[in-house]
Amino acid sequence: MAHDVLAQTVHSLLDHRDPQVASLVRQEARRQAETLELIASENHASGAVMAAMGTCLTNKYAEGYPGARYYGGCGFYDQIEEIARHRARQLFNCAFANVQPHSGATANQALFLALLDPGDTFASLVLADGGHLTHGLKVNMSGKWFKPVHYPLVYDASSPEFERIDYDAMEKICVRAKPKLIMCGYSAYPRVIDFARFRRVADRCGAILHADIAHIAGLVATGVHPSPFPHCHVVTTTTHKTLRGPRGGMILCNDEEMARKIDRAVFPGVLGGPLMNTIAAKAVAFGEALKPEFKEYSGRIVTNARALVGALAERGYRITTGGTDTHLMLVDLRRKSEQLTGADAEKWLEGAGIVCNKNGVPQDPRPPKLTSGVRLGTPALTTRGMGEAEMGVVAGLIDRVVSAGLRGSHELAIESAGVVEQIRHLCHRFPLPA
Ligand code: DSN
Numbered sequence: 001m002a003h004d005v006l007a008q009t010v011h012s013l014l015d016h017r018d019p020q021v022a023s024l025v026r027q028e029a030r031r032q033a034e035t036l037e038l039i040a041s042e043n044h045a046s047g048a049v050m051a052a053m054g055t056c057l058t059n060k061y062a063e064g065y066p067g068a069r070y071y072g073g074c075g076f077y078d079q080i081e082e083i084a085r086h087r088a089r090q091l092f093n094c095a096f097a098n099v100q101p102h103s104g105a106t107a108n109q110a111l112f113l114a115l116l117d118p119g120d121t122f123a124s125l126v127l128a129d130g131g132h133l134t135h136g137l138k139v140n141m142s143g144k145w146f147k148p149v150h151y152p153l154v155y156d157a158s159s160p161e162f163e164r165i166d167y168d169a170m171e172k173i174c175v176r177a178k179p180k181l182i183m184c185g186y187s188a189y190p191r192v193i194d195f196a197r198f199r200r201v202a203d204r205c206g207a208i209l210h211a212d213i214a215h216i217a218g219l220v221a222t223g224v225h226p227s228p229f230p231h232c233h234v235v236t237t238t239t240h241k242t243l244r245g246p247r248g249g250m251i252l253c254n255d256e257e258m259a260r261k262i263d264r265a266v267f268p269g270v271l272g273g274p275l276m277n278t279i280a281a282k283a284v285a286f287g288e289a290l291k292p293e294f295k296e297y298s299g300r301i302v303t304n305a306r307a308l309v310g311a312l313a314e315r316g317y318r319i320t321t322g323g324t325d326t327h328l329m330l331v332d333l334r335r336k337s338e339q340l341t342g343a344d345a346e347k348w349l350e351g352a353g354i355v356c357n358k359n360g361v362p363q364d365p366r367p368p369k370l371t372s373g374v375r376l377g378t379p380a381l382t383t384r385g386m387g388e389a390e391m392g393v394v395a396g397l398i399d400r401v402v403s404a405g406l407r408g409s410h411e412l413a414i415e416s417a418g419v420v421e422q423i424r425h426l427c428h429r430f431p432l433p434a
Pocket of ligand 1: 040041104132187
């Protein structure tokens with residue numbers, strides 16, 4: 001099984017010409033094949049997507065857009081980018097798509113350049129409660145050159161809305177601050193976003209409504225999560241998370257004038273030459289996502305996430321908001337043990353072949369390098385074909401490792417050795433698809 005992946009990933013030419021790099025790629029391919037990937041923002045792209053990435057398209061400069069390039073020889077690139085744009089519009093049912101941003105962060109940077117002026121106010125979620133660094137972190141351009149105001153979650157544990165977006169507070173904050181743009185869409189928020197409610201607030205303030213659907217794009221494209229359109233004026237996303245394409249970004253909208261501003265902001269505002277091999281891979285991934293089996297895959301991501309939530313809760317873990325509507329969950333480790341940090345759990349789990357990331361939980365008293373939680377996601381395991389029964393097994397493995405870690409390093413070493421073997425077995429039963 002690992003062999004198939006190696007064959008897709010490491011061309012024999014690379015082995016021959018640069019054995020040092022080839023060996024590292026080979027080892028990484030094995031790591032991906034033989035461990036459980038639970039990082040909510042990662043996935044396993046198909047062999048066809050990876051094949052498009054590794055083509056001669058990397059050789060060409062194609063600054064500009066189809067039909068209006070700054071270099072000769074772009075005929076095939078125009079056709080490829082048109083296919084990617086067309087499929088993106090089909091997937092998200094919108095009128096305009098810019099598929100050139102290199103990442104979600106680049107897409108958000110272009111958005112700011114297109115629609116705001118330095119010093120303008122925008123609104124976003126309290127960053128430590130699930131936002132993203134490009135949503136106003138002080139050391140990010142968005143927080144340095146613009147003025148973020150942040151809206152909170154519901155922090156009252158007796159409320160049925162505990163740890164969900166506090167829409168009333170968001171409205172009050174926005175009406176008071178009159179932001180030019182309101183952001184919704186997050187990196188660690190497990191619940192459905194009420195885009196219509198955000199739009200009512202945006203209309204009250206005369207603000208542009210922006211959704212960053214980087215995490216949920218695949219769920220949105222397949223109707224598993226409600227669409228930000230027609231409520232949001234503009235949408236940014238990554239292409240590699242639930243959408244399962246190559247690493248990259250994209251900007252979508254329905255307004256022609258806004259689309260013109262965005263195109264100018266992406267190039268020449270932020271980018272030079274687009275990564276045309278990545279754009280070809282985006283086209284391939286969007287083609288895959290338009291197929292009925294991708295809709296079925298997206299549905300299974302969420303049923304798997306719910307199954308994992310249930311199995312972890314049975315083992316005494318607290319899941320923020322009490323569950324998930326999406327591909328991810330935030331596990332508050334303090335119910336298991338007050339002393340347990342996300343950093344420890346991440347390290348212990350990785351040692352046993354379970355890869356996830358430490359993550360702050362709402363109002364986490366610990367700093368980001370420690371945290372009180374871990375974030376888990378099911379897109380990658382679902383890609384391997386695992387289902388609800390396997391989520392029960394995975395929860396059991398997670399608990400075995402964490403419980404052993406709490407007992408001490410000797411116990412952890414013994415338990416981890418057994419878990420590594422069991423995971424190898426599981427991965428063998430559910431190999432990475434071609
Ligand atoms: N780093 C991504 C994540 O893990 O959510 C967001 O860009």
